[in-house]
Amino acid sequence: MKIKLVGCASTMNEVKWLGVPENTDCEFLDFDLHGNPARLHDKLQQIIHDSQDYDFIILTYNRCSNVLINLVSPKVPLLLPKTHDCIGLLLGSHDRHMEFSRENSAVYYFSQGWLDYGRSPYSEYLGYLEKYGEENARSLIDTLYGRYKKAVLIITPGMKDVGHYRKKVKEIADFFGWETTEIEGDITLLAALVQGKENLDTVLVEPGVTITEELLGHNC
Numbered sequence: 001m002k003i004k005l006v007g008c009a010s011t012m013n014e015v016k017w018l019g020v021p022e023n024t025d026c027e028f029l030d031f032d033l034h035g036n037p038a039r040l041h042d043k044l045q046q047i048i049h050d051s052q053d054y055d056f057i058i059l060t061y062n063r064c065s066n067v068l069i070n071l072v073s074p075k076v077p078l079l080l081p082k083t084h085d086c087i088g089l090l091l092g093s094h095d096r097h098m099e100f101s102r103e104n105s106a107v108y109y110f111s112q113g114w115l116d117y118g119r120s121p122y123s124e125y126l127g128y129l130e131k132y133g134e135e136n137a138r139s140l141i142d143t144l145y146g147r148y149k150k151a152v153l154i155i156t157p158g159m160k161d162v163g164h165y166r167k168k169v170k171e172i173a174d175f176f177g178w179e180t181t182e183i184e185g186d187i188t189l190l191a192a193l194v195q196g197k198e199n200l201d202t203v204l205v206e207p208g209v210t211i212t213e214e215l216l217g218h219n220c
Helices: 009-018 031-035 037-050 086-091 094-103 112-117 121-132 134-145 162-176 188-194
Strands: 003-008 024-029 056-059 078-081 107-110 150-155 179-184 202-205
Touching: 003 009, 003 037, 009 024, 009 086, 009 112, 009 188, 024 037, 031 037, 031 112, 078 188, 086 094, 086 150, 086 188, 107 112, 107 162, 112 162, 121 134, 121 162, 150 162, 162 179, 188 202
Parallel strands: 003 024, 003 056, 056 078, 107 150, 150 179
Antiparallel strands: 078 202
């Protein structure tokens, strides 16, 4: 069986640490595409259409800004994680993500991939500062991130130099006045996905079926 895995850079480190089967070709998309959901949606649809000579397509995306809604694979089945976003994927399940969030309100999550390839709230502030000046930059960043109170670092297996990532999170948290804490990651769901295995936390989309919110599950 020939498999295509399309993933976000946010989980690339963990996928590579797990090891990709020889029959699987991977394509990891730029993290910054999250900032333009319509463009990310179109990119995913194009890749799916270009991958119809594979037997199976795996996506590590799910409800991220609803980018999967209305995607369709004409001839090849799709396998998706049943999570709200990559946080649930790195914590092992949607349920664990929601349970932790209920116990820790106003949380902003960080992971190795997020810090390596993403745009942090602090880097966003610096961009606004350069464009709009300090007063406007502060106003914009407060609108976007003012509700958060805690920065959480997800420690995943294979994560090297954890101290480096703790330092980066603390620098961001100190700027915003957030508390910091950590949570142990769980990549068993990601491992199952990489292996193409179906379980209760994945969604199999048959060829020709258009992805809907109901199909994805977890209306959150």
